[in-house]
Amino acid sequence: MATVVPFCGIRPRSDLAAEVIAPPYDVLSEAEAREIVARKPRSFLRVTRPEVNLPDGVDAHSLAAYAEGRKQLDADLAAGTLTQDAEPCFYLYVQTWQGQTQAGLMALCRTADYDAGLIKRHELTRPDKEQDRVDHINTMDAQTGLVFLTYRDTNNTVRAAMAEAATRKPDWVVTTDDGVTHALIVIDGALITVLREAFTAVEALYVADGHHRSAAASRVAAERDNAGSSGLFLAGIFPDREMRILAYNRVVTDLNGHTPAAFLEAVSAHFVVTPSSAPSPESRGLWRMYLDGTWYGLTAKPGVTPDDPVGSLDVAVLQDRILAPLLGIENPRTDKRISFVGGIRGTEALQRAVDAGKGVAFSLYATGIDQLLAVADADMLMPPKSTWFEPKLRGGVLLHRLIDGA
16 A cells, blocks of 8 residues: 655645646646736746746756746745645645536655555656656755546545545635636644545555656655655545546647548548547547548447457557558657647647648547556556546645655
């Protein structure tokens, strides 16, 4: 079992939370980040996207940019915009969107548990992105972004402890521009022990999102020989039944030399292809394709879909039967001809991209949390960009500083 650890969290002053919390650093362009900071000068993007404080053209991933972020973090602490709890606590981060609520325990997890596989992963990391997070953590002496973890919500003791935590009054409640209501509850006193003991019944934790952050935390711990609290990393731990995953769609800029008619014929070798008025598939095992101004429904022919946790995923079938053999997308992690569009942006974004570039787009049914857990349990890896979690966990809600004790 993985261990959860209370800590002296750094968080926004209650009356400033609405001005501080910000979208995660990796879902915004530089222009979008600059626009937010122009409207909200206390935005935590000044720490996670520090190029917004510097002239245009500065490398957003440079040590100079991260040094600027460290300066902003230190300034926020000095000014009291961010404050640190004097005693170790747990925290409950509650988000409500479109009538659905997810509540996660904010805690520290051990990099040793991650290294030992007690915290299971389902994606490979890219060395450049992993190094970027290592540089950021080392420069900040802090983990400013959490690792999004989940667990199978089957234990009544854990449920009861989480439910009791949710009855406490939030330190702050903020509704952001995207219609998501965020709340942070500080958990102290005897409930810390109740939660810590309850989570010993959870057999495994799973990385839902944040593979690069968790891998980077492990590397930083090794570099620092686990000094101070470097052997711990910040996590938000949410029950699987509350998780919401949207589709992660694909756009390819060209047809790899095919005409639209020839491409349709090639796709028909493995799929039944019919014109469709619905741009989103209704269930697993169905795909939608936008080509030459028309939406098509795709249904796999018998024997096309393998019977294994990874090969049976809709994203894997698409990759193995269309993207690689027909469109030449052998490595979707690095190929510049493919882009990934989160389901939150809608299918209209797919149509616009294809109409402008005359390539092809694919609309998928969302990967299920049950599929993610099955892949991780099998020690297998999902194709890149298989899941789009919504709502996104905001930056600046809580952070863990490595120079302080756990």
